[in-house]
Amino acid sequence: MMNETILEQLNKIFIEVLDNPSIILFVSTTANDIDEWDSLSNIELIVAIEKKFKIKFTSNDIEKWNNIYDIINTITVKYSR
Amino acid sequence: MTLKIYKLLLVNYRIEFPKLNHIVFLLEKTNALQAKKVRAYLETCDIEFFKRAEKFYNKCENLLRSIGKDWLFNVNCYNKMNADMVFERIQFLEKGSYSNKSFADVQKRIYEEPRVMEYHMHGLILAQFLWWDQYQRFSFFADNLKKYPAKNYLEIGAGHGLYISEAVDVYGSHTKFTAIDISSTSIEMTKAILDNKSIQCICDDVFNLNEINKFDFITLGEVIEHLEDPYKLMKKLHEILTDDGVFYITTPANAPMIDHIYLFNNADEIRSLINLSGFKIIDERSVFAENMKPEKAIKYKVPLMYAAFLKKQ
Numbered sequence: 001m002m003n004e005t006i007l008e009q010l011n012k013i014f015i016e017v018l019d020n021p022s023i024i025l026f027v028s029t030t031a032n033d034i035d036e037w038d039s040l041s042n043i044e045l046i047v048a049i050e051k052k053f054k055i056k057f058t059s060n061d062i063e064k065w066n067n068i069y070d071i072i073n074t075i076t077v078k079y080s081r
Numbered sequence: 082m083t084l085k086i087y088k089l090l091l092v093n094y095r096i097e098f099p100k101l102n103h104i105v106f107l108l109e110k111t112n113a114l115q116a117k118k119v120r121a122y123l124e125t126c127d128i129e130f131f132k133r134a135e136k137f138y139n140k141c142e143n144l145l146r147s148i149g150k151d152w153l154f155n156v157n158c159y160n161k162m163n164a165d166m167v168f169e170r171i172q173f174l175e176k177g178s179y180s181n182k183s184f185a186d187v188q189k190r191i192y193e194e195p196r197v198m199e200y201h202m203h204g205l206i207l208a209q210f211l212w213w214d215q216y217q218r219f220s221f222f223a224d225n226l227k228k229y230p231a232k233n234y235l236e237i238g239a240g241h242g243l244y245i246s247e248a249v250d251v252y253g254s255h256t257k258f259t260a261i262d263i264s265s266t267s268i269e270m271t272k273a274i275l276d277n278k279s280i281q282c283i284c285d286d287v288f289n290l291n292e293i294n295k296f297d298f299i300t301l302g303e304v305i306e307h308l309e310d311p312y313k314l315m316k317k318l319h320e321i322l323t324d325d326g327v328f329y330i331t332t333p334a335n336a337p338m339i340d341h342i343y344l345f346n347n348a349d350e351i352r353s354l355i356n357l358s359g360f361k362i363i364d365e366r367s368v369f370a371e372n373m374k375p376e377k378a379i380k381y382k383v384p385l386m387y388a389a390f391l392k393k394q
Contacts, residue, residue, distance in 0.1 A: 030113035039118055040371055040381060043170055063164035066113050 003027075006053075006072045013048045017041060027069040049075070098131045100138040100152075104207060107156040115163060119211050122372075126216075133223070134210040137243055141206050144273040155203050159211075162204025165339045173337035174382065181342045184309050191340045198266050201339065206241055214370040214386035218302065218331045219243060221366045221388050226251045229327040229390065231298035236260045237287050237318075238304040240267060242275040244329075245300070249277065259296075261287055287314065290321055297326040305332050305354075306341045315358035319393065328360060328391040336370075336384035351387045356394075365389035 011025045018036035031037040037045070049071070050056055055078045064070055095102040105123070108116040145151060172180050181187050191197050208215050222244060231252055236245045239260035249258060258280040262268040268284040275282075299322055305311035311332075322328055334345040345351050348367045355362060367387045369378040378385070 031117045032113050037114065039114065040373075040383070042114060043167060043174070046167065047171060047174075057168075059161070059164040059168035062167050063161050066111065 003072050003076065006075050007068070009052060010049065010068065010071065013045065013052055017044050017048050025068050027067065027072065029068045030066060053078075055079075098135040100142065101131065101134050101210070103152055104138065104156060104211075107153055108159075111156055112160045112163070115160065122211070122213050130210070130216065130220075133219075137209065137241075137246075138206075140246070140274050140276070141241065143276060144270065147273055150203075155206060158200040158203035159207040160204075161200045162208070165201070166337070169337035169339060169341075173335075179337050179341050179344050181340070184342065187307070187340050187342060192264065195266070197339070198264075202240075202266065202270055209241065209243055212370065213372065214333075214368050214384065217366060217368045218386050218388040219247075222300070222302075222329055223247050223251075225364065225390065229298060231296075231327070232256055233296045233323075234258050234298045234300070235296040235321070236300040236302075237314075238262050238267070238302065238307075239271045239282075240302070242271045244302055245271075245280060246275060246277075248298070248300070249280065254279065257281075259283065261285055261290070263287075288317055290317075292320045295321055295323045295326070297323045299326065299328045301328070302331045303333070305330070306336065306343050306345070308343055311343055311354060312358060315354060315360070319359045322393065324393060326393070327363070329388070330355070330391060331386065331388040334385040334387060335382045345387075348385060348387050355389065355391060359394050360391040361394045363390045363392055 007025060007027065011023065014023045014025060014034070014037075015021050018034065018041055020034075020036055023034060031042075046057060046062065053075055055075065057074065061074045064074070095105075101123075105116065105119055108119060141155075142152075145155060169180060181190070191201065209219065210216055226248060231248075232255070234245070234248050234252065234256055236248070236259070239245050239262060242260070245258060245260050248256075252258075259282075260268070260271050260275075260280060261283045262271065263284070263286050265284050268282050272282050299318055301314075301318065305314060308314060318328060332345065332351055334347050334351065345354075352362065365388065367385055369375065370384040370386065371378060373383070377383075
């Protein structure tokens with residue numbers, strides 16, 4: 001799956017879960033850029049991403065995340081296996 | 082205007098307390114989500130918090146030096162521990178139970194895995210002050226300890242020595258201090274951080290303590306959720322506490338972690354155990370781990386920190 005496609009899908013998930021239609025994700029986006037992205041909504045985001053991409057993250061995957069690029073990278077790696 | 086003055090004060094805190102500032106800086110570099118949460122939390126903290134945090138992290142730096150590590154190592158451990166917690170939380174919300182069913186489960190996953198033990202224990206060092214609920218249980222202890230004078234203090238599962246260290250400061254040299262922990266890793270960490278020969282650190286099972294040797298203050302922080310049968314330990318502590326002694330207990334509800342076994346669903350279940358074990362509550366504090374309305378916290382099963390000073394019934 002192309003990174004651009006994953007980014008688009010993630011953007012839809014963030015808009016829906018965080019209930020904010022104005023969210024525009026970039027690969028460099030972090031929690032600092034989105035007010036609604038906190039530790040509680042992070043759980044909902046992870047569950048929604050797992051459901052959408054039909055994958056399961058591990059704690060090792062989550063640990064490495066600092067921005068959207070890191071999430072895309074994890075999804076790409078899981079798809080390539 | 083008030084906000085501007087407050088922000089200036091905050092900047093001063095950051096200059097005055099360089100250890101904490103460095104930790105936040107490293108968090109900002111490694112985990113934006115955690116850093117954002119911590120920054121927002123620090124803006125609500127008073128000067129006492131910063132003093133206590135800096136004092137503790139100075140002691141922890143001795144430990145890091147002694148094992149040839151630095152704060153970046155510790156922050157990475159903290160990030161790993163938080164990732165474990167997120168993973169456990171997702172499973173908990175799906176299944177309604179903790180992932181560990183027995184002590185043997187935890188022994189295999191954690192206690193017999195030095196790498197996991199290491200990052201988990203080091204991660205908890207930062208959590209003592211960077212988690213709002215963890216600091217609440219410490220400040221509740223520190224702010225009230227002098228009300229309960231003691232000559233023979235016992236702490237079970239002293240961890241990083243934060244509580245026993247405070248007790249030493251409050252009670253002074255006329256009190257005898259004992260820390261006991263079943264884990265050699267944990268007791269070695271306690272010794273390294275405390276660096277105080279007057280505290281007896283024992284690596285043993287608390288059930289091996291003789292009932293003839295009684296204590297007039299017992300601290301049991303974040304221990305019973307690691308057990309299959311908390312009641313058994315509570316009854317043992319009832320035996321080794323003097324009749325007019327005080328017992329400080331903390332434990333969480335709805336707090337999935339890689340080493341938690343016993344699930345309390347709310348504070349009432351903890352109070353029931355206290356009552357059943359022959360203790361009464363003198364004073365208590367409970368807070369949710371996230372800053373939100375209680376109704377929302379209950380709905381999302383947000384972890385609840387419970388702490389209480391107890392006496393025998």
